Amino acid sequence: MSDPSAAPAAGLGPIIMRLLRDGFREQGRLYGVAIAAMVVVAGSAAAVAWVMEWIIDALGNPENRGAVIAVASTVIAIFVIKGAATYTQSVFMARAGNRIVASYQYRVYSKLVSQGVGYFNRTESSDIIMRVVQGATACRTLIDIIVVSAVRDTLTLVGLIGVMIYQQPTLSLVSLLVGPVALWGIRIILRRVKSIMESQLTAFSEIYRVLQESSGGIHVIKVFSLEDHMRGRMDGAVRRVEDRMNSISRLESATSPIIETLAGFAIAGVILVSAWNVLGGQPSTPGELMSFVTALMMAYEPAKRLSRMRVSIETALVGVRMVLGILDMPESQAEARDARPLKPGRGALEMRGVTFGYGAAPVVRNLDLLFSAGQTSALVGPSGGGKSTILNLAMRLYEPSEGEVLIDGQDLAGATLSSVRQRISFVGQNTFLFSTSVRENIRMARSDATDAEVEAAAQDANAHTFVSELPQGYETMVGENGSFLSGGQRQRLAIARAILKRSDIMLFDEATSALDSHSEALIQEALARVTRDKTTVVIAHRLSTILGADQIIYVEEGRVVERGTLRDLLAADGPFRRLYDRQFGVAEPAPIALAEAAE
Template sequence: MAENSNVAPASKPGWKDGMIFRLLKMGMKRQGKYYALGVVAMIAVASMSALTAWSMQAIVDTMTDPGNRGRVAAVSLMVIAIFAIKGFATYVQSVSMARAGNGIVAQQQRRVYDRLLKQGVDFFNLTESSDLLMRVTHGANAARGLIDLIVTSMVRDLLTLIGLVAVMFYQQPVLSITSIILAPLIFLGIRLILGFVRAIMSQQMAGMAEILKVLQETSTGIRVIKIFSLEKVMNARMEKAVGEVEKRANSMVRLEAITSPMMETLSGMAIAGVVWLSAVNITGGEPTTAGQLMSFVTALLMAYEPAKRLSRMRVSLEGLKMGASMLFELVDRDLTIRESRDAKALKLTEGAVRFEDVSFAYGSGEKAVSGLNLEFEGGKTTALVGESGAGKSTIINLLMRFYDPTSGRVLFDGTDIAGVTFDSLRSQMSFVGQDTFLFSSSVMENIRCSRPEASDEEVMEAARAAHAHEFIEKMPQGYQTPVGENGTFLSGGQRQRLAIARAFLRRARVLLLDEATSALDSVSEGFVKEGLARVSEGATTIVIAHRLSTILEADRIYVLGQGQVLEYGTAAELLARNGAFRRLYDQQFGGVERAERLPE
């Protein structure tokens, strides 16, 4: 069974560090050409930055000898070339890294969505949609940022720093050693900051997920919020969530920014030391020329920015690792239900379904069904009735293989569905439930989704069979009219008739009906029942119903209680036994047996 989404799956030591290598490997495999181009451009930028500092000696020395026009011209052209190459390389770097980064975001979002589609229904039952949204959006962008940070810092910033330090040592070795002697203090400070970053980022992710959760619940439950005057309650929840995120975001800003005063102070101390030492000339060697000193100081000042970015790298890296790990935890979570490796396509002839000693429990709870033996004859209608919690919906879920039995087998025409492909199994079935789901698209697309290759005429034929064509034609854009989010622009009866049209278009051998008319008014129910009668012609139909009037003509009725079969037979046979079905019948019809309710 799926784990709770708030609990990370078991992972090996160093998993997050291994994640970085894994992410780099995946990113380079798909976006390697762009990263390669970006790296070449970064090397050029780093080289030109070092040359800029080195050229300061020639510039200053040339300015002290303006009469040498040839040298002035050569130095001027050199400066133009350095800055032109650096500008072009920076452009190539920016475009290449952006394209690679966008590709990684798209790649990770496709990958994680594909993984989600392979998960079983119970995974989504136990995982909040706001948590999934947070992981898919924030996690993919964090993965991109992680690669960008590593590549940029390790190539551009590190090479730039190395080049500038080389210029410094070339011009003034003693002063260079003095200027970098304080570097260990910086790394010690960064190490202390990292512990706080990890804790804050973990809390930050939870807070952002809570904001998404409140927004989602507000959107879907706005009627309940309005009728029960819960605006203040929801405002308080959002205020708390936003406040927590704001507080932690400010903490992160302080932690990231604290490297600046550290770097500024230590850099100032280093420059002051250099100025003092250059003035007193403690080496006693040849005096430093103005050009050499200017070149050294320029390299030192230019080294400040890449050094500052590198010092912040570990702080930023921890935050991005936390976001990217959320994505990988989702991708690496075990599938709750798997297709057999040697699964075969299911081929139905009669459409007969059988349960053989089937038991099932949700998670570690009590068994929802126990030792069930059921027969659903091909081409006939079988009804499942019983009190809430009797196991009716569990049987439907096992038929659609949303779950696998704990023990026993589910057979279609004698074939165990555990050994068939998901597509071939579900292509043989169609489903109409009480809570009809519609996509936020047009009427045509919502019907056609059950058989994408169907023509417009076939879609309209299905709508006519479901008594939906008439009201669709009266809509502003006919079949191209948007239905809104989950059919919000339609009435309950209209949504249900679209669901029946969708089922009719599927032309499946097995039809599953779960309280398909219980929430409708009498007029809508009449239309829907007539549509269902057409859809079920020749199909193996399995009906769940609390309203007994809808299943009295079923070929067989199973009465369930606490996950077991209490009795079965036709309506007339069950009424004659005066058992569980008779009690349900009397509760609904006031104990009056009306002959007109029973089939002839």
């Protein structure tokens, strides 16, 4: 898969216009108030430089106390207005920016969860987290840079230059000669910024990766004494981020000496030209000259910020491209435009000529299967034979490259995804729990379930007893992916969740693998009760768990090798019989008697 961060091939202009269009459409009122405040701030800056003429003239004639009081009152008013406008600008820009971050994070997450499972198999979770967190913040940063620079700094600079030109047109021309030289210096800096930022985000991704692997694999790290190895990885990632951050800081700071030096030459030139009257013309009054010098000195700060603007934009642009790349990414599993909900039925599940592979080589080939409504079917066979893939296709987590998957004769390709998922419950061998309470984990199957229904499902899954003994019972928090519970406890909660959903079709992929023999027997009894009259498909490597199945299907290398009842397959003396003999020894009547008892 191509890197989503590189997806938007548009140049800087279209990306900025897209961000501004989206930002102002969603937060136009907040940005409008902030921009109005920026206009006032810019006008106040020009007014400060302008009023310097009045201040000098008033101080030169202190006997005119009325004029002095008027000038002093004007200065107070200017700074009060500027302070209030600066506060308003900061508050409303922050509110709009925070809303932009939240909006982009939600939109990116919404886009991600609409992708098929294959996308998450191909993309590391650390990379996804970085895109959501760093990218959304970069969008806010870029909008802030554009709005603040384009409005406040530009208007402030224009206002101050206007004061300069009005007071001293000739001296203004001398001071403005440094502008083209500054732009030339900044263009040199920009050439380095892009490459550094791209490698910077790669280094950030490695930090996230190390943190996630340390959290998820802490048992392996401890058992194999990998602490020093992981510290080394983290140290390398952190140092790479530090080095790149220092490089970016140097490049951003490099604009300051350029502007500082050029400003020094400009001010020195103005002093020399003014003192020696090199260019001739009418002599200036002290007030006019002070107003000009004040405007020139105040223009330095907005000019410096504007000179850094392009560097800051390039710094944020890599993260912005990552976000837009995800938002523009086509969904890897999309519903048909005319998709319709599945019609009610008993839940017969069928595959006709299905071929599918995760890569170039197919995992299942021209597969024909029928899981009859209301019956239990067992999938057995060697690992990697395609059993879990069959369940993934049944849940429409993947689309077959050839053939059809049907529920009650309806092709899933033409059905809405939500209606397919409503008909199916699933428990896998890799149990996943959310970082919330026991009750809410079970209730994830059906949000409208009552507390009594949740507890009844836990009882059916043989989970009620141990849940009742937890510190807060059903309100006990289970930790990240159920880290506060044992493997068997997590699996029983997952089974309770599937039971609560009350689906027509129930799929179990080694659902009792983490249970001891006593708990497994109780769960098998519960499953036999709750799956009665439901279409049930069970993957099991321990044949003792599926001896009572209505049909057993032996799958190897993506093909059905044989199928039938337990007695049929034992009599056939094929691969299932050899698997049976390896687990039970020579066929004995006890397992068959167990199967008959289950019936």
